[in-house]
Amino acid sequence: MPHPQDNLANDSNTSDTSMEAVDGTEAENIDSFPSIEEQLRQAELQSAEHHDAWLRAKAETENMRRRAQEDISKAAKFAIERFANELLVVKDSLEQTLAVEGATPEAIREGVDLTLKNLSKAFEKSGLQEISPIGEKFDPHKHQAISAIPSDQPANTVVQVFQKGYTLEGRVLRPALVAVAQSA
Structure with missing residues (x-):
């Protein structure tokens, strides 16, 4: 029959072995983690890469802005x-x-x-179009009345054009000089 002291001895041997296994695993885990210096070096490299990418993006943005300004300048010059x-x-x-x-x-x-x-x-x-307002209601945005004359047409109707007006792409370039019907 085994002696209880033998069991204790066996338990202490088992316990020492398991402690060694735990200590050995921890040592392996510690060896598998990079050192603080290595982590710092990797972080600095990554920081440098990000800084370089940022500088490139900034330069590309400046180039695009410059090209856009040149295009706008050329468009205005050669419109x-x-x-x-x-x-x-x-x-x-x-x-x-x-x-x-x-x-x-x-x-x-x-x-x-x-x-x-x-x-x-x-x-x-x-895109330059004539404004031909004869018979139209007077519109101060498109016409400039220089006189009012008696007429059988309704008041403020354009009855005579002295100078044609023009629009450019829908915007008044020059209003028409007109005479409107006088109210009776």
Whole structure:
């Protein structure tokens, strides 16, 4: 029969072995964790990478802003280019009309009519439209009344146009100079 002291001895051996196993595991775990210096070095490397990425993003943003400003500047500078190209056709037409030697009044009129058609096309292509307000109710945003005349039309109706008005893409470029019907 085993002696109780033997059991204690066996228990203490078991206990020492388990302590060694625990101590050995802790030692392995401690060895598997990087040292504080290694962790600091990795954090500094990661910080440097993030700083570099931030600097690159900042530089890209500045480049995009600069390119956008250049594009806006070019757009403002050359916005009239399309209209100018259309006006060259009008100028050519006028020069051809004037270049004809001994032209009759009818030929000159025909040349001027052609020039006017070319100018109207240029206006249309560029979004420039005439304001033709005869018979319309007076609108101070599109018309400028310079006189009121007696008329059988309702009061404040445009009855005469002295100078045509124009809009550019829906915005009034020049109001029409008009006479309106006077209230009776």
